Amino acid sequence: MRALSNQKLRKSLYAYAIVIIGYAVIQVLANGGGLSSAFEGQLVPICAYVVMALSLNLTVGVMGDLSLGHAGFMSVGAFSGAVACIALENMIPVPALRLTASIAVGAVCAGCAGVIIGIPVLRLKGDYLAIVTLAFGEIIKNIITCFYVGQDNRGLRFGFLTSINDLNLGDGARTIIDGPMGLRSVPKLSSFTAGFILILVTLAIILNLVNSRSGRAIMALRDNRIAAESVGIPAAKYKLMAFVTSAALAGAAGTLYVLNFSTTVASKFNFNTSILILLFVVLGGLGNMWGSIVAAALLTVLPEMLRQFNNYRMLVYAIVLILVMLATNNSSVRTLVGKMKEAAALVFKKRGTGR
Amino acid sequence: MKKSLLTMVAVVLCLCMFAGCSTDAPSGGGTQTDAETAxxxxxxxxxxxxxxxxxxxxxxxxxxxxxxxxxxxxxxxxxxxxxxxxxxxxxxxxxxxxxxxxxxxxxxxxxxxxxxxxxxxxxxxxxxxxxxxxxxxxxxxxxxxxxxxxxxxxFADPNQGSATAQYVADNYPEAVVAVIYKNDDVYSKGVYDTFAAAAKELELNIVSETTFTEDSQQDFSVQIADAQNAGADFVFLPMYYQPASLIFAQANAVGYNPTYFGIDGMDGILTLEGFDTSLAEGVMLLTPFSADAQDDxxxxxxxxxxxxxxxxxxxxxxxxxxxxxxxxxxxxxxxxxxxxxxxxxxxxxxxxxxxxxxxxxxxxxxxxxxxxxxxxxxxxxxxxxxxxxxxxxxx
The missing domain is CATH 3.40.50.2300 (Response regulator)
Structure with a gap:
């Protein structure tokens, strides 16, 4: 039992260590001018995708339910967070505070969407849940496409299925969400540091949940639902807890993402984006948080690194993915890695006792 | 077992990254020196x-x-x-x-x-x-x-929409107009909005306005039937050419042959692979460029x-x-x-x-x-x- 908890602790430490070391290295490089602007421009999206991967890992890896509509929560968080950010412009002039408030609004809205979807859906099992979440993602996309939000001196104005001209904006008119044209002139508040802090907060929330009594209940439900229910674990409650946490974190990631670009359209958060995030989780390993972090970061950077291949970029990307999958299932490579890990564990232990 | 698999993924991905870096570095350096000389x-x-x-x-x-x-x-x-x-x-x-x-x-x-x-x-x-x-x-x-x-x-989108409305009003004042547009697309919706506003001013007779989205751009039977039933003899298609090509084919299949009017996104339809260009016969579009112009x-x-x-x-x-x-x-x-x-x-x-x-x-x-x-x-x-x-x- 103690060995088990040690192992868990070590895994958690890995996750924090990767994030903190990554942040430190990039900061040093950035200050030294060693980063290309191509890479620097990707730092915030990487942070957002890492948070997305972590939060989806909570649903898919820890709770054991396949969700194909995670981009839908990102979308809810993105659009609500951006509207909040613009609406709060006069109330909170400090950018950092406004960013925090916007992320909180995004997380709360996405969490509410999570509750609405979760209550009926989590009574379903397996494939049915996947299908319903898929539908949810598409519904969110289509709703936001028909959604219009404008701001004038009297406050925010909302419209649905009309056009921005029908909102009758008065003095000081400003278009925020223009239906299919998406968000307009969003202030760029996100920074790499904000992304880094959001990743740490996400990690803290998820790892604490997983290692708590509730987390054990969630995993028990994943491993054997009937057995878990027979000892009195309320399935609906715990599943909803994990699902809503996951949705809220995705919403926070969405806000972080959207405040990095001046414009974003609803169709960006489509089925492909959901699958991309699922890909991060699967490649990183179900239930493995540091794996998700590494996979999300690398797979976001990879297509840009392949720019030199021009038109063959997508082909190379696909080949790399296939090779990775093949390599991970190759027994001789695995033995090698096992040996390397043993050596690493020895070093780790020595260092542990050295302290 | 599972952990070793994950480590493997991470290791391979790291290797990929380094591979990317190592191939990147010389070429990046190369372009930089190129840049300095060039x-x-x-x-x-x-x-x-x-x-x-x-x-x-x-x-x-x-x-x-x-x-x-x-x-x-x-x-x-x-x-x-x-x-x-x-x-x-x-x-x-x-x-x-x-x-x-x-x-x-x-x-x-x-x-x-x-x-x-x-x-x-x-x-x-x-x-x-x-x-x-x-x-x-x-x-x-x-x-x-x-x-x-x-x-x-x-041209900016608004100009395209209003120019089309103006053109129709000048040349076909009696036209009964139907519009099909893509309402999740910046370009299509942008042109439509200004077309609709200009058409209102010019008192064009618009009888049918139907929409589609990225996910529903395969089947246009509803939109075509709506335009046909409303008796439109003039259909405005502010969209790119791929959905337009399907509209031509599907309208032709139900025997509906109005005059079509497109915008610059319609350009390209003649080079679309597998498209029967005879379907686009008589399609009009407003474009600043025509390849058959005779100037030098x-x-x-x-x-x-x-x-x-x-x-x-x-x-x-x-x-x-x-x-x-x-x-x-x-x-x-x-x-x-x-x-x-x-x-x-x-x-x-x-x-x-x-x-x-x-x-x-x-x-x-x-x-x-x-x-x-x-x-x-x-x-x-x-x-x-x-x-x-x-x-x-x-x-």
């Missing part, structure tokens, strides 16, 4: 466009047009241009990545992005970095809003383009071609104020002064083009009609 000789013109994916035909056309123009200019022996087109997959995030890659390359002048959504995202970046942008075909007004250094070579510039451009790429250039290619020539002439008209060793922000201020200072340009997409301080171009669209599989100017 910066004294060539203007570095960067651009982003969809070279892959659903909108690729526009990006590739604009790229080919721009490269053809640069090759011609370089052959003259005076100013030398180097064009670098990066793929943005018609996505704002990818476009910003592509823009940043161009910055690393040492871009001095930016041809902006080919399509609207990416162009809005890159315009803000270019505005912050003070890089002069001239987009061939991103027609949304949002591209120009608040950015004093971004200019358009194409157009003939020269079309012949060379056909030689080089084996296809008839569409309007996007013409826009790309004109963009490079416009920048070339602007630099020439600066009388040496703009030199190749200048940084992007300095070039930007000079070019803004030229484009705002009564600079006029004759290209293949129009003569006597001028720009206002917002960055909008003023040129007159011409209506063309498809006859026997080619565009013919409407008399």
């Amino acid at each position: 910066s004294n000789e060539v203007f570095k013109i960067g651009a982003t466009g969809p070279l892959t994916g659903g909108a690729a035909i526009y990006g590739i056309a604009a790229k080919q047009g721009a490269e053809l123009a640069a090759a011609e200019i370089n052959a003259l022996g005076g100013l030398q241009f180097e064009i670098n087109y990066q793929d943005d997959e018609h996505d704002a995030e990818k476009a910003v990545n592509a823009y940043n890659a161009l910055q690393d390359w040492g871009m001095q002048i930016f041809l902006s992005s080919v399509t609207s959504t990416p162009a809005v995202a890159t315009a803000v970046e270019a505005f912050e970095d003070r890089v002069f942008g001239l987009t061939p075909s991103a027609s949304s007004t949002a591209v120009l809003e608040g950015n004093d250094n971004i200019y358009q070579m194409c 510039k157009t003939v020269n451009f079309v012949t060379k383009y056909q030689e080089q790429y084996g296809e008839t250039p569409n309007q996007f290619a013409a826009d790309g071609y004109d963009c490079v020539y416009a920048i070339y002439e602007a630099i020439q008209s600066s009388d040496g104020a703009i030199t190749v060793d200048m940084e992007a922000p300095a070039i930007c201020e000079e070019l803004i002064a030229i484009f705002n200072g009564g600079f006029s340009f004759d290209g293949v997409t129009g003569a006597g083009m001028t720009w206002n301080e917002n960055g909008e171009v003023s040129k007159s669209p011409t209506a063309v009609v498809i006859q026997d599989g080619v565009y013919v100017g409407v008399k």
